[in-house]
Amino acid sequence: MQYEVWTKDSNRLGVECLVAGIFEGGELPDETRLIDKACGGRIAALVKRGDFAGRNGDTLLVGELSGLRARRVLLVGQGTRAGLSRRLWRRAAYTAVTALARTRISSAAFALARPAASELDDYWLARATAEIAAAALYRVNDLKTGKKPRPPALARILAGPVAASGVAAARRGFTHGAAVGIGLETLRNLGNLPANVCTPSYLANGARALARRHPQSLRVRVLDERAIRRERMGCFLAVTRGSEEPPRFIVLEHRGGKAGEAPVVLVGKGITFDTGGISLKDPPAMDEMKFDMSGAATVIAALTVVSELKLALNVVGLVPTCENMPGGRAIKPGDIVTSASGQTVEILNTDAEGRLILCDALHYARRFKPAAVVDIATLTGACVVALGAHHSGVMANDDALARELVESGRRADDRAWQLPLTEDYADQLKSNFADMANVAGRDGGAITAGAFLGKFTKGLKWAHMDIAGTAYLSGAQKGSTGRPISLLSEFLIQRAAR
Ligand code: BES
Ligand code: MN
Ligand code: ZN
Numbered sequence: 001m002q003y004e005v006w007t008k009d010s011n012r013l014g015v016e017c018l019v020a021g022i023f024e025g026g027e028l029p030d031e032t033r034l035i036d037k038a039c040g041g042r043i044a045a046l047v048k049r050g051d052f053a054g055r056n057g058d059t060l061l062v063g064e065l066s067g068l069r070a071r072r073v074l075l076v077g078q079g080t081r082a083g084l085s086r087r088l089w090r091r092a093a094y095t096a097v098t099a100l101a102r103t104r105i106s107s108a109a110f111a112l113a114r115p116a117a118s119e120l121d122d123y124w125l126a127r128a129t130a131e132i133a134a135a136a137l138y139r140v141n142d143l144k145t146g147k148k149p150r151p152p153a154l155a156r157i158l159a160g161p162v163a164a165s166g167v168a169a170a171r172r173g174f175t176h177g178a179a180v181g182i183g184l185e186t187l188r189n190l191g192n193l194p195a196n197v198c199t200p201s202y203l204a205n206g207a208r209a210l211a212r213r214h215p216q217s218l219r220v221r222v223l224d225e226r227a228i229r230r231e232r233m234g235c236f237l238a239v240t241r242g243s244e245e246p247p248r249f250i251v252l253e254h255r256g257g258k259a260g261e262a263p264v265v266l267v268g269k270g271i272t273f274d275t276g277g278i279s280l281k282d283p284p285a286m287d288e289m290k291f292d293m294s295g296a297a298t299v300i301a302a303l304t305v306v307s308e309l310k311l312a313l314n315v316v317g318l319v320p321t322c323e324n325m326p327g328g329r330a331i332k333p334g335d336i337v338t339s340a341s342g343q344t345v346e347i348l349n350t351d352a353e354g355r356l357i358l359c360d361a362l363h364y365a366r367r368f369k370p371a372a373v374v375d376i377a378t379l380t381g382a383c384v385v386a387l388g389a390h391h392s393g394v395m396a397n398d399d400a401l402a403r404e405l406v407e408s409g410r411r412a413d414d415r416a417w418q419l420p421l422t423e424d425y426a427d428q429l430k431s432n433f434a435d436m437a438n439v440a441g442r443d444g445g446a447i448t449a450g451a452f453l454g455k456f457t458k459g460l461k462w463a464h465m466d467i468a469g470t471a472y473l474s475g476a477q478k479g480s481t482g483r484p485i486s487l488l489s490e491f492l493i494q495r496a497a498r
Contacts, residue, residue: 001178004157005171006109007160011068015158016070016107017074017105017109019073019112020032021092022043023080023113024080025080026047029078031112043062043075053077054078056078056079057095058076059096060074060075074096074108076095085115086119093112093129093132094132094136096112097154098136101152106155107157108157110158111160122169122170122173123166123173124411125159125162125173126172127173128413129159134177134181134184159174179305179309180305182304184482188481190203191294191472194290195272198272200322201246203293210300210304218254223248223249223250224247225240231360233361234337234360235360236361239277241331242327244325247321248321249321250270250317256306256312257313263370263371264370265317267361268297268376268377270296270321271289271292271321271324271353273292273323274292274324277325280351285474291378291472292378296321298485298488302317302485302492303317309493311493313495313496315492316368318361324351333349334346334348335347337356339360340363343456346436348437348438349439352439355453356438362457366460370461371461372461373457374462377466377468378471382444382445388469391409391415392467392484394416394418394419394464394466396418397457398461401461403418408488408491408494409490413486416465416484428444429448429451
């Protein structure tokens with residue numbers, strides 16, 4: 001996709017279609033009024049007749065408009081002028097791209113009404129446009145046979161109007177947004193693949209392919225089971241025991257900052273399928289546990305974005321990845337294992353496996369002397385109960401880091417909410433037989449999972465993101481959402497700038 005900024009007079013732009021907003025009640029936004037004037041009042045007349053109500057989400061493609069170089073206008077409802085918010089602007093833009101994708105239009109200039117600059121400045125106008133276009137044009141990796149639909153023709157998007165003074169910022173926004181868009185596609189593709197395709201080895205090969213595309217800046221190492229044993233990752237090994245599929249531990253290193261500068265370490269949960277193990281899950285919706293590697297996919301996607309942008313930042317991605325299966329060799333409730341940190345863990349529930357693979361990866365992170373460690377995981381159903389699908393959960397042993405992530409999410413419209421990770425929760429993990437148990441009952445389940453990880457991150461600046469509710473949708477919309485790649489990209493872009 002080609003992205004450009006336009007500054008003035010949309011009627012003269014060499015594109016096939018203009019995208020213009022209409023407010024509910026028939027009022028024309030300023031840009032639309034100019035377009036209307038150029039085509040002899042056709043738009044105002046059509047609205048007056050009642051052909052288009054301007055409700056948010058409505059679209060109408062109008063053709064053969066003489067006076068306009070583009071000849072076509074896609075009218076997009078933007079709701080009431082007073083109610084125009086960034087959220088509604090985003091929705092209108094998404095709707096517009098979706099509508100364009102159903103046509104053979106290959107280039108379009110967006111001239112939607114914008115919320116106040118304090119909500120959407122020139123940089124974010126461009127960045128959000130590119131991210132929204134990537135999301136709306138995403139097509140699931142197709143394993144259906146039969147006739148394939150033609151891919152959308154849309155190949156060039158212009159956003160504006162932007163004053164001359166804002167062009168540089170908008171161009172930067174496009175660069176960032178396009179990279180995040182690539183990350184989004186990477187993440188959703190990995191998430192949506194079935195577990196018989198997207199295995200730990202598949203993820204490792206994906207990481208290797210990524211590193212090959214960026215030989216100057218990106219290094220990859222993949223530990224196999226023997227190497228994982230040498231690292232004494234007893235908790236990780238406990239989870240993979242029941243599976244025939246070999247585990248992998250992936251290490252990606254982006255060197256964009258100064259040599260010796262402390263890196264940001266990202267850790268992603270890579271359970272390619274979570275049956276629950278011997279503590280077997282109920283059958284309904286178990287297929288959705290193919291999304292249990294969304295944290296891992298987020299980390300690989302984040303390294304993709306960082307590499308695309310050549311961010312001036314050192315970033316390490318760690319991905320422990322395996323299946324959680326029942327079997328003759330599988331771990332059993334009550335088994336006690338020794339983590340890489342040396343602490344012993346009584347596994348009371350084999351379905352609390354995410355924290356077991358993460359605790360060994362978090363311990364591994366220490367060797368990088370990180371500036372910050374952020375783990376991303378579809379960790380608990382309790383987080384879905386607490387926050388639903390709207391916010392990712394953030395827990396941290398460092399409030400500034402938690403706030404940084406929450407703020408990044410707010411700016412990127414990929415929101416997260418901090419949960420209180422006080423010592424009280426760690427107390428609930430007491431075991432009569434080992435240093436700790438891996439579960440602590442139902443109450444506060446998202447936070448006790450965070451507290452478990454906290455026992456392995458003492459002395460590190462660490463935050464944990466629970467994306468169980470945000471990473472994918474169920475039901476008719478089933479599929480990876482691509483969250484939280486926008487949040488995480490914003491976090492890294494800001495870190496690189498400071
Ligand atoms: N992968 C699940 C968490 C999950 C649940 C993600 C629902 C997405 C949707 C995780 O491994 C798990 O099974 N967690 C258990 C923990 C419990 C045994 C303490 C859970 O949430 O039920
Ligand atoms: Mn589980
Ligand atoms: Zn899981």
